[in-house]
């Protein structure tokens with residue numbers, strides 16, 4: 151029924167990032183890694199990224215630049231305050247658009263990869279927003295990049311199974327939990343530092359809108375999850391003394407390309423939606439609008455090629471990637487927001503039905519079938 155997004159105020163252009171990153175981590179001597187990082191950034195399709203971690207904050211915490219030093223406590227301390235604050239900035243926008251008081255929120259689903267506390271980000275966020283003490287909270291940690299879509303799936307079930315429920319979903323992601331300097335033999339670090347950025351997204355989800363106050367944007371027709379067998383190794387992460395150690399396998403773009411068609415076809419089939427979809431990659435897929443998680447430029451290229459999507463079909467995903475990078479679980483809210491903004495600016499007669507697809511550890515594919523309410 152409403153979507154809000156927010157980013158930290160500080161940002162670095164992708165063009166400047168390589169110099170910035172090697173300078174602030176005192177790594178100028180690692181010339182080969184710097185050249186490789188430049189190749190990654192040049193090909194990333196990203197123009198700028200926002201970060202909570204500034205040079206000043208890094209000066210206060212020089213241990214964040216290395217993975218051997220015990221810095222997890224300090225990282226979590228920063229995230230404990232910053233995650234709910236960023237989530238609140240996005241949630242306030244969503245609640246304002248929704249048009250009803252924050253006290254009418256009945257359920258809260260919060261997800262982040264940047265934390266590990268009790269009392270957690272859900273309690274803090276509820277307090278910041280002035281939600282009712284009886285709001286029913288669910289907190290999901292470390293769900294990877296599909297966590298925002300997973301939280302929306304949960305919200306849909308809550309909304310449909312609890313009459314009158316209004317579920318606030320919020321996700322905030324801060325790269326500082328995984329930030330570290332470049333190191334020989336750790337190519338994952340270059341990918342992570344080269345494409346991930348910080349952001350928060352929020353949405354209000356409910357059934358049976360109260361007209362005319364509530365003006366739905368997307369009808370969530372179905373939300374499903376598939377785990378691709380034999381791919382547990384492809385995305386892994388662990389909280390260690392030096393922060394979140396994250397690994398993304400080189401084959402992720404091809405893996406996604408291989409599985410996207412059957413995941414979407416499986417999600418559409420039970421709905422009996424009359425779309426002439428050719429699962430071998432025919433033009434039928436262009437009969438949908440697309441909100442694909444922009445995990446990286448190569449992921450979007452792979453989906454586009456595999457499904458023979460027309461140029462522009464992934465414009466919302468590419469624009470979000472360009473402006474903000476991969477913001478893990480928060481990204482889906484930005485892509486949905488961008489889609490509805492583009493439709494409001496003259497593309498109102500776009501496709502009626504669409505899909506949101508996100509990928510995460512498992513490898514997990516979250517697929518949501520959506521109907522644009524004003525198409």
Ligand SMILES: CC(C)(COP(=O)(O)OP(=O)(O)OC[C@H]1O[C@@H](n2cnc3c(N)ncnc32)[C@H](O)[C@@H]1OP(=O)(O)O)[C@@H](O)C(=O)NCCC(=O)NCCSC(=O)CC(=O)O
Pocket residue numbers: 186189190193194195293294295296337338341385398399400401402403444445446447448449476478509510511
């Ligand atoms: C990083 C890229 C922009 C690079 O662009 P290209 O692939 O076109 O260019 P390229 O092949 O020349 O790659 C540039 C350099 O990066 C290296 N490279 C590419 N992918 C790598 C990876 N996963 N790990 C380590 N190195 C990698 C290449 O070997 C190459 O090194 P050299 O130049 O030395 O030969 C792209 O590969 C990309 O978008 N990858 C997708 C990243 C991804 O999987 N994201 C999903 C995140 S998972 C997610 O979103 C969910 C989650 O985290 O939970």
